[in-house]
Amino acid sequence: xxxxxxxxxxxxxxxxxxxRDTRVRWALEEAGQPYEVRLVSRSAMKEPAHLAVHPxxxxxxxxxxxxxxxxSGAIIFHIAERHAGLLPQDGxxxxxxxxxxxxxxxxxxxxxxxxVTVRFVEGDKPWAKERMPLVVERIRSRxxxxxxxLGDAEWLDGAFSAGDLMMASVLLRLKPSGIINExxxxxxxxxxxxxxxxxxxxFAAQLAINAAPLPAS
Amino acid sequence: xxxxxxxxxxxxxxxxxxxRDTRVRWALEEAGQPYEVRLVSRSAMKEPAHLAVHPxxxxxxxxxxxxxxxxSGAIIFHIAERHAGLLPQDGxxxxxxxxxxxxxxxxxxxxxxxxVTVRFVEGDKPWAKERMPLVVERIRSRxxxxxxxLGDAEWLDGAFSAGDLMMASVLLRLKPSGIINExxxxxxxxxxxxxxxxxxxxFAAQLAINAAPLPAS
Numbered sequence: 001x002x003x004x005x006x007x008x009x010x011x012x013x014x015x016x017x018x019x020r021d022t023r024v025r026w027a028l029e030e031a032g033q034p035y036e037v038r039l040v041s042r043s044a045m046k047e048p049a050h051l052a053v054h055p056x057x058x059x060x061x062x063x064x065x066x067x068x069x070x071x072s073g074a075i076i077f078h079i080a081e082r083h084a085g086l087l088p089q090d091g092x093x094x095x096x097x098x099x100x101x102x103x104x105x106x107x108x109x110x111x112x113x114x115x116v117t118v119r120f121v122e123g124d125k126p127w128a129k130e131r132m133p134l135v136v137e138r139i140r141s142r143x144x145x146x147x148x149x150l151g152d153a154e155w156l157d158g159a160f161s162a163g164d165l166m167m168a169s170v171l172l173r174l175k176p177s178g179i180i181n182e183x184x185x186x187x188x189x190x191x192x193x194x195x196x197x198x199x200x201x202x203f204a205a206q207l208a209i210n211a212a213p214l215p216a217s
Numbered sequence: 218x219x220x221x222x223x224x225x226x227x228x229x230x231x232x233x234x235x236x237r238d239t240r241v242r243w244a245l246e247e248a249g250q251p252y253e254v255r256l257v258s259r260s261a262m263k264e265p266a267h268l269a270v271h272p273x274x275x276x277x278x279x280x281x282x283x284x285x286x287x288x289s290g291a292i293i294f295h296i297a298e299r300h301a302g303l304l305p306q307d308g309x310x311x312x313x314x315x316x317x318x319x320x321x322x323x324x325x326x327x328x329x330x331x332x333v334t335v336r337f338v339e340g341d342k343p344w345a346k347e348r349m350p351l352v353v354e355r356i357r358s359r360x361x362x363x364x365x366x367l368g369d370a371e372w373l374d375g376a377f378s379a380g381d382l383m384m385a386s387v388l389l390r391l392k393p394s395g396i397i398n399e400x401x402x403x404x405x406x407x408x409x410x411x412x413x414x415x416x417x418x419x420f421a422a423q424l425a426i427n428a429a430p431l432p433a434s
Contacts, residue, residue, distance in 0.1 A: 102290035127344035149272035
């Protein structure tokens with residue numbers, strides 16, 4: 001059965017790899033699984049055909065035969081559970097790798113998403129400028145804790161896992177702001193992740209779509 | 218091996234069951250697993266002994282023999298994977314239940330957490346009053362989509378699962394604000410979750426701690 005994922009027809013980041021399809025592409029590349037991509041326009045995302053697969057009208061989705069999933073965390077876990085290379089075999093190490101997936105998505109990403117709110121969603125509001133340093137400080141607090149835990153290790157818990165894939169994907173969102181560079185060990189961690197051949201292939205694939213001209217409509 | 222979780226010595230909500238240990242208690246009750254609780258003060262959470270188990274200095278944590286986990290999502294998944302009652306046996310249904318866990322934590326909870334930011338963290342800021350309706354509108358948008366997907370079903374995908382446990386736990390955070398009552402089918406969904414005997418036991422257990430007098434120091 002072939003795997004079909006969805007991605008933005010045009011990513012809001014113009015191909016920087018920050019849209020969540022990149023994480024899923026990366027996991028599929030790490031697992032050595034071929035996949036097809038169905039591009040979805042911003043307007044088509046809110047239409048019934050797409051909402052039937054993704055109730056919140058976003059990308060990515062994952063379809064394989066009868067199975068339809070959404071949420072990058074769930075999709076990557078599904079891939080990691082079925083193919084070697086993304087989760088340790090030892091039960092306790094596996095549970096800890098899964099913990100880092102959830103930590104990336106529920107503890108580290110939410111304050112980072114506030115950057116999008118303050119900069120874009122509420123960018124024209126009178127409080128945007130004064131709120132920005134508060135938002136940045138909350139991100140720094142999390143990065144400080146994460147950096148303390150990582151120490152001088154290469155990855156968060158032993159070998160590279162889906163937990164690192166997810167954490168690096170979340171931290172990559174901080175590259176445009178430069179905040180990540182305040183934490184050299186985390187910047188190096190992200191650089192190690194980006195250097196992986198599987199990430200390189202995922203990044204190139206999403207860039208090819210976002211750099212290509214839109215088909216005439 | 219006995220299971221030990223951590224909880225607030227005094228929850229910021231005074232026993233409304235909104236702290237994340239309630240979710241873990243609930244999962245353990247659904248799975249019929251006995252557990253012990255170690256209470257942690259707000260200051261002890263930021264000390265090395267607790268940070269060794271939870272790098273972000275929060276509760277809950279989960280310890281069982283050699284295994285130490287944090288993040289309510291990861292803990293509940295760990296419980297659900299090892300005991301019957303929280304994940305379907307069919308592979309595709311299981312993957313969809315896990316999807317709802319991630320959707321609750323990464324898509325529905327982040328806008329809800331903004332309520333805490335606007336009301337408490339930034340409650341004394343001049344923009345708090347004007348920002349509140351923007352935050353509420355973003356929550357409504359998610360609830361509208363969730364309500365459309367739930368339709369008139371009892372649970373999100375077939376039988377009650379860890380996905381429902383997590384989604385209901387996230388939606389419970391909206392009870393104090395009353396926003397959930399704008400969506401009668403979601404309010405009924407949360408009420409069904411609250412009526413489960415396992416939830417009742419979990420709620421009573423956290424309330425007993427928060428209603429008891431603090432030990433003399």
